Amino acid sequence: MRELLEFVVERGVDGGASFCEARYFEERANSVSVENGVARALSSGILRGIGVRVIVNGRWGFASTNLLSKEGAKRALRDAVSGAKSITAHVSEEAKVFEAKPSTDTVVHDVKMKPEDISPEEKVKRILEIERDARTFSDRVKDTLVTYRDVITRIIVCNSFRTLVEEVTPRTIISCRVIAKEGDNMQEGYESIGNVAGYELVEGVEPENFSIKAARKAVSLLGANAPPRGMFSVVVDSKVGGLFIHEAIGHNSEGDHVFSGQSIIADKIGQKIASEHVTIIDDPTRQGYGHFIYDHEGTRAKPHIIIKDGVLVGFLHSLESAAKLGGVPEGSARAQSHHHPPIVRMSNTFLAPGDMTAEEIFEDVDYGVYLSGSQYGYVECQKGQFTCKVEEAWLIEKGELTEHLRDVAVSGLTLEALKNISAVGRDLRIGMPGMCGKSGQGMYVDAGAPHFRIDGLVVGGRR
Amino acid sequence: MKSVDLTISAEKAVSILSKLDVDFYDVVASYSRSISISVYGRGIREASSRVDVGLGVRVFKNRSLGVAYTQSLEDDDVEAAVKRAVGYARVAQPDPYFKGMPGPSTAPEVQGLCDKKIIDLTLEEASLIPRSMIDACESVRRGGTYSGGFSAGHSKACLITSTGVHIDVEKTLVSAYIQPVYRDGSDVGSSYEFDYGISLSDIDPYWIGSRAAQKAVEQFGSKKVRGETLPLILLPESSGSIFSSLLSAASGEQAAKGRTFASKLLGKKIAPEDLEIVDDGTIPGAVASSTYDGEGVPRRPVRVVEGGTMLTFLHNSYSAGIMNVESTGHATRGGYGTYVGAGPSNIRVRPGEGTLDEMIHETGRGILVVNASFSPNMVSGEFSTTIDEGFLIENGERKHPVKNLMAGGHILDILRNIDLISKEGRLFGKGHFFPAVRIREVKLSGE
Numbered sequence: 001m002r003e004l005l006e007f008v009v010e011r012g013v014d015g016g017a018s019f020c021e022a023r024y025f026e027e028r029a030n031s032v033s034v035e036n037g038v039a040r041a042l043s044s045g046i047l048r049g050i051g052v053r054v055i056v057n058g059r060w061g062f063a064s065t066n067l068l069s070k071e072g073a074k075r076a077l078r079d080a081v082s083g084a085k086s087i088t089a090h091v092s093e094e095a096k097v098f099e100a101k102p103s104t105d106t107v108v109h110d111v112k113m114k115p116e117d118i119s120p121e122e123k124v125k126r127i128l129e130i131e132r133d134a135r136t137f138s139d140r141v142k143d144t145l146v147t148y149r150d151v152i153t154r155i156i157v158c159n160s161f162r163t164l165v166e167e168v169t170p171r172t173i174i175s176c177r178v179i180a181k182e183g184d185n186m187q188e189g190y191e192s193i194g195n196v197a198g199y200e201l202v203e204g205v206e207p208e209n210f211s212i213k214a215a216r217k218a219v220s221l222l223g224a225n226a227p228p229r230g231m232f233s234v235v236v237d238s239k240v241g242g243l244f245i246h247e248a249i250g251h252n253s254e255g256d257h258v259f260s261g262q263s264i265i266a267d268k269i270g271q272k273i274a275s276e277h278v279t280i281i282d283d284p285t286r287q288g289y290g291h292f293i294y295d296h297e298g299t300r301a302k303p304h305i306i307i308k309d310g311v312l313v314g315f316l317h318s319l320e321s322a323a324k325l326g327g328v329p330e331g332s333a334r335a336q337s338h339h340h341p342p343i344v345r346m347s348n349t350f351l352a353p354g355d356m357t358a359e360e361i362f363e364d365v366d367y368g369v370y371l372s373g374s375q376y377g378y379v380e381c382q383k384g385q386f387t388c389k390v391e392e393a394w395l396i397e398k399g400e401l402t403e404h405l406r407d408v409a410v411s412g413l414t415l416e417a418l419k420n421i422s423a424v425g426r427d428l429r430i431g432m433p434g435m436c437g438k439s440g441q442g443m444y445v446d447a448g449a450p451h452f453r454i455d456g457l458v459v460g461g462r463r
Numbered sequence: 464m465k466s467v468d469l470t471i472s473a474e475k476a477v478s479i480l481s482k483l484d485v486d487f488y489d490v491v492a493s494y495s496r497s498i499s500i501s502v503y504g505r506g507i508r509e510a511s512s513r514v515d516v517g518l519g520v521r522v523f524k525n526r527s528l529g530v531a532y533t534q535s536l537e538d539d540d541v542e543a544a545v546k547r548a549v550g551y552a553r554v555a556q557p558d559p560y561f562k563g564m565p566g567p568s569t570a571p572e573v574q575g576l577c578d579k580k581i582i583d584l585t586l587e588e589a590s591l592i593p594r595s596m597i598d599a600c601e602s603v604r605r606g607g608t609y610s611g612g613f614s615a616g617h618s619k620a621c622l623i624t625s626t627g628v629h630i631d632v633e634k635t636l637v638s639a640y641i642q643p644v645y646r647d648g649s650d651v652g653s654s655y656e657f658d659y660g661i662s663l664s665d666i667d668p669y670w671i672g673s674r675a676a677q678k679a680v681e682q683f684g685s686k687k688v689r690g691e692t693l694p695l696i697l698l699p700e701s702s703g704s705i706f707s708s709l710l711s712a713a714s715g716e717q718a719a720k721g722r723t724f725a726s727k728l729l730g731k732k733i734a735p736e737d738l739e740i741v742d743d744g745t746i747p748g749a750v751a752s753s754t755y756d757g758e759g760v761p762r763r764p765v766r767v768v769e770g771g772t773m774l775t776f777l778h779n780s781y782s783a784g785i786m787n788v789e790s791t792g793h794a795t796r797g798g799y800g801t802y803v804g805a806g807p808s809n810i811r812v813r814p815g816e817g818t819l820d821e822m823i824h825e826t827g828r829g830i831l832v833v834n835a836s837f838s839p840n841m842v843s844g845e846f847s848t849t850i851d852e853g854f855l856i857e858n859g860e861r862k863h864p865v866k867n868l869m870a871g872g873h874i875l876d877i878l879r880n881i882d883l884i885s886k887e888g889r890l891f892g893k894g895h896f897f898p899a900v901r902i903r904e905v906k907l908s909g910e
Contacts, residue, residue, distance in 0.1 A: 044547040044551060046535075061509070067516070083509075229690050229906060264651070409847035460849070461847070
């Protein structure tokens with residue numbers, strides 16, 4: 001495969017491309033679904049193909065195929081070049097990339113237990129055990145679903161800077177969804193664990209912290225109330241905090257959003273945009289679902305500090321955004337598959353720990369809301385307005401958790417919310433594996449935070 | 464690539480499967496080619512093209528399901544996929560709800576789902592569409608930055624099942640989208656517009672661009688407002704999220720197994736008398752139409768809500784089997800790599816009597832919602848959402864845009880509280896039709 005990629009790049013340069021990149025993508029996945037005590041379905045899939053990207057006449061062209069013959073690759077190159085030429089006549093900004101030093105490397109992430117060495121029968125047996133703990137937790141648990149997925153991704157990047165890197169990454173994720181019912185009241189509990197890891201992740205699952213936890217949450221939410229509405233001081237746990245960091249500031253710091261005029265912090269480098277308690281880091285080198293060594297442009301990954309002590313100090317970069325914004329690429333460009341060009345993505349994004357205990361953070365809240373567990377979120381970068389959907393919440397009254405609340409969402413304006421972070425705990429946790437959607441691409445990411453407090457977020461209540 | 468013969472690939476898999484000891488199987492082989500032009504920053508950024516082929520196999524043995532897919536139609540890869548699916552079916556456990564796969568049916572072909580001009584569309588021709596969108600934006604206000612683009616796709620698929628279904632489908636799809644961002648000091652005006660269809664003639668790029676820009680400019684000067692309980696008027700882009708959520712919650716095994724807020728609504732009055740919703744996958748030239756559903760069952764119009772009462776769920780063969788009814792022809796297949804699900808096709812909400820202007824005029828104080836998703840928690844039906852784009856209404860007139868405002872409630876309360884439905888609405892993809900609706904009162908969280 002390397003020879004084929006090198007052939008494409010050489011031919012692309014000979015054909016007039018000022019930059020040419022050929023990328024092989026392969027993903028082998030297996031999944032098991034256990035529903036209400038029945039391992040109802042097992043699935044297996046293989047995706048693989050080549051994506052070719054060029055700059056010709058100062059314009060980007062991209063083409064992909066899963067026809068892996070030399071003819072298929074040549075066709076993709078031809079399509080990419082003709083694509084770039086097809087838009088040459090239109091007024092646009094000139095495409096350019098950072099002149100990167102070449103990298104040559106092969107990385108294979110080791111795992112303790114390779115998923116392919118575990119028989120499907122053994123996987124089914126283990127997942128049934130995990131599911132049973134949720135199903136038998138309470139007679140109010142009426143529906144359970146545990147899904148397991150292992151995936152091995154192999155990516156080879158070859159480009160005209162003479163970079164040739166290969167990375168093989170195994171990921172394993174298991175999730176549990178529980179529905180509890182009482183009369184017409186129906187509530188859901190969810191937990192997931194995922195990492196760059198092998199089957200040892202599943203072996204290490206403790207039901208008390210996973211399937212039983214999801215069941216307990218679903219049952220407990222049956223007795224929860226609708227949240228109050230209005231502006232409150234909120235304390236967030238590691239998952240809501242991670243979601244907030246990801247949505248509110250993470251996407252705004254992506255270099256492509258910055259150079260295209262979509263980010264609300266584009267002109268704020270060196271400025272204080274958050275309270276002094278805030279340091280935000282995106283770190284692909286750290287263990288987590290978003291971990292990697294090389295990004296999909298072949299750039300070796302480094303930790304990126306986005307905000308330090310409240311001051312915006314950096315953006316996340318691809319080769320393109322680094323060239324356009326005068327930055328240095330440190331490995332933030334990834335693509336969902338060969339059918340997608342690399343774009344700027346977060347990896348493992350988190351708020352750095354402070355020095356307070358969670359108890360101290362709650363103590364100062366006279367009346368507020370504690371937000372726990374994240375569902376999903378989104379941001380309108382250009383406006384700096386974000387929304388985070390939360391699994392469950394509690395009222396905080398005089399520093400104590402009181403009434404249990406459900407179906408809560410919060411909304412805020414990024415630049416206000418960051419300045420309103422008034423206390424940060426020391427209990428950093430990163431552990432919300434998931435897929436982040438951007439420009440039609442899904443990507444493995446993780447996030448986290450210590451407990452922290454925001455003085456003034458709109459809570460979308462129903463009373 | 465036009466010479467790819469999907470039937471040969473699918474039959475290759477069928478030939479192997481027919482010799483194995485399995486109870487049911489289906490094979491889908493597909494080919495797609497798409498081209499797209501992206502817009503980013505000040506102008507057109509990238510031209511791209513994609514060719515994809517793949518094959519998926521589902522195998523049932525003793526009511527146990529094994530699935531495998533491959534992004535290759537080579538003999539060895541097809542055979543390996545079949546073996547993986549069969550092997551996994553033998554490890555999986557019997558699903559008590561599975562009753563079999565549907566057999567063959569015939570139905571009149573739904574016309575107008577493939578535009579041959581799209582198959583031959585060049586990137587040069589395609590690039591004129593985003594250019595037109597940008598020009599239209601600039602004609603409203605210069606100096607914006609943009610994201611968006613245009614894409615055109617052509618796909619073919621072949622489905623063969625052990626129960627005698629053999630169907631070939633071919634379709635084209637075009638879509639265009641642009642989001643302009645204008646800045647005036649620290650004030651931001653931003654919005655988006657889109658359209659999609661089967662043919663180039665289904666979309667008007669200049670209309671998309673100029674409407675996106677007009678909406679963006681109208682967002683300057685947005686203000687926070689206090690939280691209170693007010694009427695909401697939802698434009699079709701937002702009302703669609705309510706009706707789509709309702710029909711999704713009333714679809715397939717999730718509805719049949721009691722997992723959604725709609726599971727207990729059959730035969731119940733859920734909305735005022737004048738609410739009628741039909742799901743119709745047979746509309747000629749509509750994006751969500753097809754002659755057959757994802758299992759080869761003929762599509763047909765289905766009255767889902769009539770006189771405000773929910774009449775039926777939308778079924779594939781699996782969920783129909785759970786409820787001992789016939790499939791309504793709503794099986795969905797996302798591609799060769801996904802499970803068979805169920806969901807709505809073209810959702811059509813019957814228009815009402817009054818105009819949108821009358822609706823606003825009759826609202827003393829309220830919020831006009833241009834863009835917000837009212838998709839609820841599908842289990843509980845409760846929602847809490849940000850009004851991403853909207854205006855305050857005072858004394859029957861549209862005032863300033865709002866920001867950082869949230870709405871919360873239960874989707875069934877929203878449906879029950881529909882007190883006006885407009886006679887005009889918007890047709891999406893030549894199939895979905897959503898009018899504007901007024902919700903009598905919704906709890907809002909703000910400053």
